Amino acid sequence: MKNSKFAWLLSLMLVVALFLAACSGDKEEGTETTTDKEDTDATTEEVAVDEEQVLNLIMGAEIPSMDTALASDAVGFDILNNVMEGLYRLNQDNVAEPAISAGEPTVSEDGLVYTFTLRDANWSDGSPVTANDFEFAWKRAMNPDSASEYGPYMMSGVIKNATEISEGTVEYTELGVKALDEKTLEVTLEKPTAYFLSLMSFGTFYPQKEEFVTAQGENYAKNSEALLYNGPFVLTGWDGTGLTWKLEKNEQYWDKDSVKLTQINYDVVKETQTAVNLYTNDEKDRAGLTGEYAMQYAADPELAHEADTSVFYFKFNQERNGAKTPLANVNIREAISKAFNKEDLVSVVLANGSTAAYSFIPRDFAFDEDGNDFRDVNGDMAVFNVEEAKAAWDKGLSELGVTELTLEILGGDSDLSKKMDEYLKAQLEGNLPGLKISLKEVPFNVRLDLDTSQNYDIQVAGWGPDYQDPFTFLSLWETGGGNNQMSYSNPEYDQLLKDINGSLALDPEARWEAMAKAEKIAVGQDYAVAPIYQRGLMFLIKPYVKGIVKHPFGGDYSYKWAYIEGKN
Structure with a gap:
């Protein structure tokens, strides 16, 4: 037995x-x-x-x-x-x-x-x-x-x-x-x-x-x-x-x-x-829709919608070419995390069924024994707030001893990616005085190479889960981890990860609480990444x-x- x-x-x-x-x-x-x-x-x-x-x-x-x-x-x-x-x-x-x-x-x-x-x-x-x-x-x-x-x-x-x-x-x-x-x-x-x-x-x-x-x-x-x-x-x-x-x-x-x-x-x-x-x-049996195309075909009987558990986010690189970047400053990261309107992004720019993300763990993904969504534990973090963003920005610039910054956003070369990056550039430059954003839009495989070599400032990245547990997202930011190509490190966060699949592995309630605490450290305290949206899809089929x-x-x-x- x-x-x-x-x-x-x-x-x-x-x-x-x-x-x-x-x-x-x-x-x-x-x-x-x-x-x-x-x-x-x-x-x-x-x-x-x-x-x-x-x-x-x-x-x-x-x-x-x-x-x-x-x-x-x-x-x-x-x-x-x-x-x-x-x-x-x-x-x-x-x-x-x-x-x-x-x-x-x-x-x-x-x-x-x-x-x-x-x-x-x-x-x-x-x-x-x-x-x-x-x-x-x-x-x-x-x-x-x-x-x-x-x-x-x-x-x-x-x-x-x-x-x-x-x-x-x-x-x-x-x-x-x-x-x-x-x-x-x-x-x-x-x-x-x-x-x-x-x-x-x-x-x-x-x-x-x-x-x-x-x-x-x-x-x-x-x-x-x-x-x-x-x-x-x-x-x-x-x-x-x-x-x-x-x-x-x-x-x-x-x-x-x-x-x-x-x-x-x-x-x-x-x-x-x-x-x-x-x-x-009639050359293709399916086509994804975004923005004006989604609205144009809103009443089309061949329009379909799918929810998705992939989350897209800003990845803040704290070290590039062996030197610390301005993004190593937590106040600069907080400022950028709070300086763009996610609701307008998903409703006007993306317009494909995606929803604004205020956390790294997606909604309707992981549930406790009582059926409660993990998303509800921490609630919303990194919420759009221009006043708070400017305060953090001014503090960060002062700590760095500068009055302005130029940062690069690395993104994809698809039509939707380019529109989204232009929107994000306008939002950040408009809400953070002294910030200049340059855009680097490259094919997907090139972006992966730049990510692996840690050759970027800010990257628009996305992650889909490997299994139905918040740990599949949280494990990304362990110090020295294979996917942590941004030099983020927090000893308390690392210890929580060890406990989650170690001493707390057979204690579901305590493990759940530890995962919530880890997410709050990464997203709501250290601003290691800035959630942007949870993907939704609209398409003709x-x-x-x-x-x-x-x-x-x-x-x-x-x-x-x-x-x-x-x-x-």
């Missing part, structure tokens, strides 16, 4: 199985990575489908990487979710369920050792998916030579020895994952982790075939031919940098009978007008598009169950 604590843990696992641990990684503001409407009526039952099962979609940015060890963004994870598959996958009800795993794993009495039996599944070249493919991929993601951001981020504190590997005190080969034979995978945890099974659907935990990766060498994942796939589709026509590619049905997929679409055609389109033109000319599943976490969409009906 399992002890009472572990029984409680198992019950909690059933609850958290409702969310995906697949993140979304960095988000591109204004990116229409979303490419379909939610329609969970489609099941694996027989449906009346058209003869031609081809879907034509728009993506708002290029694919930065298709290497599961290196992917760290929304676009990459969205495509990976449809061409790859892990031990688990989010189903049509957004419940994580066994995929490559043949069923639920065997769990040791202490909740530390999980033993998975793999189903009969093949790679796109016809070779079997084995337990070694998982062991190899996970260890590769933890190999320092791979320079993976998500490997250490997702595995540290969860998989045995991952923390020590990240710190450089243990070899990556000692990660707690082992292929016992071709069909049996053993995973040892650092401590009982309630959300572990949902993590198994996250892109970093997908398998890789060792022989293929080794044979490809430095060319691995650099184009669609340099990859193997074990998911519903295979990627074709991608040269590693291009603005167009396709997904084609994977005839080697173990559940191919559930897949109705034969092909998905993608084109990267960053201007809303172009996207709308392609849609109205053809009525014949059915069965696409929208995920609240991880890869944005699944096309495994999608189909075309009534087009002709």
